Structure formats: C-alpha cells, structure tokens
Amino acid sequence: MPPDRLTDRRPEVPASRLVADMVPPPRFRDVSFDGYRADPAVPSQAAAVTAARSFAAGIDDGVSMRRRGWFRSRAPEPAAGSGIYLDGGFGVGKTHLLASLWHAAPVPPERKLFCTFVELTNLAGALGFGAAVTALSGHRLVCIDEFELDDPGDTVLVSTLLSRLSEQGVRLAATSNTLPGQLGEGRFAAADFLREIQRLAGRFTVVRVDGDDYRHRGLPSAPSPIPDAVVTESAAGDGVTLDDFAALVAHLATVHPSRYGPLLDGVRRVHLRDVHTVDDQSAALRLVVLADRLYDRDVPVVAGGVPLDRLFTPELLAGGYRKKYVRAVSRLTALSRDGAASLESR
Template sequence: MTGELGDISVSDYYDSKVRHGEIDADADQRALAVRFDRLLEKVSEKRLSRKTSSLGWLFAKRQPVEPVRGLYIWGDVGRGKTMIMDLFFEIVPVKRKGRFHFHEFMRDMHARIKQARADIASGKIKGDDPIKPVAEDLCRELRLLCFDEFSVTDIADAMLLGRLFSRLFADGVVVVATSNVEPDLLYKDGLNRQLFVPFIQQLKERCEVVRLSSRTDFRMEKLGGQPVYLHPFSDEATARFQSMWESVVEAPRAPSDAVEVQGRTIHVPQAYHGMARFSFTDLCAKPLGASDYLRLCELYHTIFIEGVPQFERAMRNEAKRFITLIDTLYDNHIRVIALADVSQFDLGVKLGGTEAFEFDRTASRLTEMQSDEYLEQCSRL
C-alpha cells in the first residue's frame, strides 16, 4: 500500500520511530498500530473501488463496497492513543481527510448550524432543517474524520451527534476517535441521555472499539520526581515551570482553546491533549465560578497555573475564587502544576477574616496535591 510517506504501514512507521529513539517501544501501542494497518489497507482498497480510480468502474459494477468500520480507541490519559492515530493520519492515502480535537469540531458544527438557520430564514437555503445542509457539506469535504479526545458532556452536542453522524456514516465517511472513556459511558448521567443512547449503538456498529491499556502515562513520566508547586517567583522557578510545560507538550507553546459554559466562553491560553495552561488572572481575576472550574475538569486532566500571588485584603474576591478553584480541582483529582509567589501556607496570611481561615483548608489541599499518593491517583483516572 502507498501512503503519503511511501510504501509504509503504521506499524512500520512506529518501529522506525522506536529505532530512532523518538519513542519508547510498547507492546500495546504496537498492537494498536497493527490494527491501524488493517484500517489503512481497507481505506486504500476503498479508494481503488471508487469510480474515480482507473479500475473503479470494474469494481463498482461487479461488487458492492462494504462500508469501512473506523476505530474508537479508549484508555487512560497519556497512553499513546493520539500518537498512534496521528501516525495513521499522516500516511493514510486519503486526500479529503481531517483531524480535529473533538470540542473544536463541535464548535465548528454549531457555528455552521447557526449560519444555516440564518440562511434558511433569509431564503438562501430551502427547507427547515439546518443540520441537513451542514452534514451534506461535511460529506463533500471529508471522507475520513479523525477525532482526538472524543467526549460528550454538553446536551447540545449530545442532541446534534446522532443526526449528524447518521448522515456521515450513511455517506461512507470513516471515523476514527480517541477517548478516555468507553462508548457506553459517553454522556453518562447527562440530561435526556436516553435520546443519546441510539448514537452510542450506531458508533459501536460503525467503529471497532479498542482499549489501549499501556503500562504508564508517558507524558506524565516526564514530570516524575519534579516539584509541582514552585515558589517563590524567580528566573529559576519560571524557567523550571516553562521547562515542565515544554516537556509534556513537546513545544514551547500550544494552541489556544475556548470552552463554552452555559452561554459563556472561557478562553484557554494554551491547551494540548488534556492539559491546559493558565495565568492566575485568567482563572481568578475574572468572574468565574464553580461551574466554570468543573467544566475545565471535564476537559483537562492536568492544569498549569502561573503567577499565583500572596493575597492582600484588597484581593478578597480573587482569593474566594482561588479557594473554589482548588476545591474543585482537588475534588476531581486534577493534577496541578503551580508557580506561586510564596509557599501554600503563606498565600492567605495577609487576608484576615473568614478568607484567612478558609485558606487553611486550601493550603492543606495544595500540600496533599503535591503528594505521591495524590499524583498516583490522578494517573489512574
């Protein structure tokens, strides 16, 4: 088979990266690469059978083309799911292909549907269903859709997915997705979940479900043994904080993200594969609350926070938000790497009043969040 890198399979590509020291060998990862080899072969055969190929007319007339089942790969964070999918995406010989973070894709779909509604109202589009033209456009644009971090926590996404993907699957679009949860747990406990369950069944019918359970969280291995609460502010602490970020995102910077919460948008300055980086101002100087922080916990397993100050009395609102932030991150077992002005025990000593008392619990939680036991628990979730 011929991919964009020539005559190479996903497992060959994986083995090459192991030989060159770019990744460590892992039996479960390689087994997943072999599964992708089979998908690569099927997608390549499908291209040959299409009428646009030189022999397509022969195959198209004499034998029906079976729909190609994609892959839904799930498992704990940092196991290499995205890396293997990206190897496949790089070499698969499909011109009309797209690779998206799932939430990025859904934001685009909602924006398209909003525009379609406007076009229907103005008479530019006939009919009364805004999803239909969006699905049709997507089928023309893409034959292969790869999603990173497939998850459903929003009712608007849940209600849209069934109708949208029914059209994509019917048109033969191949779907590949990585996720931290198995399909049956998507949108767990969500509002009107019974309306979403048929989509789960459809997803399992059109995608082979594979669990990747490698031995460790490869990205977080790079943080092993390093302090996760850095203080005081200094060139050395800032450089170490930046180095820790670069070690897990494998670049100086990562793309920004935008998170929708009840009609509001939280700007995420940098986000990468379940990790997000904020300044203290981003999280605590803006009117955010527990529901906003909980939404971040649903999307990110590791949060970097820089610029945590020692709180003064004039910063009571910021202090209350910080207390709520740490409580939410702690309760949801989120890994936190922080760069602060002073130790956790001195953050609230200048506040006085109720906030100073409440900070005793915050300091205790920040201390526990640095422990091996807490970090190990984060790695298992």
C-alpha cells in the same frame, strides 16, 4: 514594553479557518507509528499500533466509490464497526496513534481531517448542521480526538452527523477515555439517549490501549509553584504572555471555546500569576479546553499560586466530568515542568 496579555485578545475566526485548521496540531505534526514507543509490558499498545496501521492502509481515495455512486441513488450503508475507536487512560499515546493514522492514510491532506470533539461540535454550531455535513463529506477520513458527550444535544448532533458522513463513505477514527457504549454516563440521563449512544458505538471497532500516563512516569506530581514576582520578571520576549489567573478565567467566559486555539496564535510561553483552585464547573470546563489547546501547541506554562495539580476542587474531580479534569491536570502539569525548565535554562 509590558508583556502581551491573553486577556487583551479577542480573536475573530472565520468559519473557513475552522475547517482549514483541522489538521494534527504542532505537538503531533510529525509523528508516526514508528515513533510510538510501545511499552513491552503492555501488549495492547503494540496491538493498537498494528490495528491503527491496518486501518489507515485500508482507506482508499474514494475514486472507485464515486464511480459506483454514478449508478446508485444513495451510498451503501456502512458496515458495523467500520470505524476505529482507541480507548484507554490518560497519557498512553492515543493522540499520537490517531495522528499517526492521519499521516499514514494514503489520502491527500486536503481530503482528511483531524479535530477534537469540541472542535467538531463547534464547527457544526458555526456552520449549521447541513453546511457542516457538506464541508466534511468531501473528505475520506475524519479523525476525532478526545471523544466525549457532555449533554443530550451533543449526543443527537454527533450521532446524526457521523451517520451522514458514514453513509457517504467517510471513514471515522476516534480516541476517548470512555468506551463508546458508556459515553455520557454520570453527566446526564444517558438511558434516555441509549439508542443514540448505541448507534454511535455500532460505528466503531474498539481497540484498547492500556498503560500508565507517560507524562508522569517516575516524575513528581507537579513542580512547586513559582513566586509571582519571578513569574512577572521572567515574562519577557516575543510570544510570552503574562496574565493574572482570575482575569484570564473571567476572559475565557467571553471567548467561544472554538477560538481558544487562535487565542494562542504566536504564543510560545504563558505566564500566570496567583493561580487558585477553581470550584465553578463552567469556569473549570473552559480551563479544560484551554489546557488542551496549550498542550496541542507545546506551549510551556510558568505559574505561581497553587500547584497545578490542585487546580480543581475535590468535588469537581469526583463528579461526572472527572476524566476531563484529570486529563487537564496531567497536561498542565507536564507544561508547567516545561515552563520551569525554560526558566532554568535562561
């Protein structure tokens, strides 16, 4: 029987699943603050653990707020900086800290959400703005990983959405590689939307997390590509997929990014033949989303062609989306090491 192909999959995802799936992904399902290994040489890491732990402990179940609401026409305006924003480079453990915060918050699981920024904007698009506010406002905590603003529409959408949630007492926590006051820089005329960006920045207390990318400490930049014949021959077993890279890139253009997670349902290892450097920005950004979903799910990648640290052209890496591409390369490189190790252990 030929191996499964991602290019044969067209997942249909009901809107209800978009909300139900907003929990820490498998890689971070069981993490905790105690499991975060702060680098003794980087004091901001231990300080970030303390700040995130304190923030989580300060989240209540909302019962007293609802009782106060019986006597008020609207909820009080949230205090400035009432959310927490973990800012730092790639691989310093920000997602680990955010997921630990989600787990530690003394709130029932059904009343707290964990999602990426892309998943949040996709939810608003799938449900409509008003329905998204309704769906999210019943929660006490919303954690947003990989916070980025890629266009003016997202700036206004997210600023308004988070304003509505804050006004209803929802606590916000986020991570990003960009300070909230600098979101959008290099991508669009951020000065034209400075008011919205400043409104976003005012909702968070920034906590810096410094350090090196733990995924690559003391390791080579990327493993050597695997010969395509070996990629093909080793693509056997349940949950193993095999695709030609060019065909997969074309297929991703036909699948909404909100469905890239369900695209990987049941997949335990991905094999790619003839990986080549990508120079098209739209295709590259879709690969970024796929890389994030593969990483979230701990799916090893077995790849032939060019090394994955040469996936994007120097021109793309020098542009406004540089941080997204570097994150994707970091994650795919780690997953390709896992893929190579899985073949060695056969």
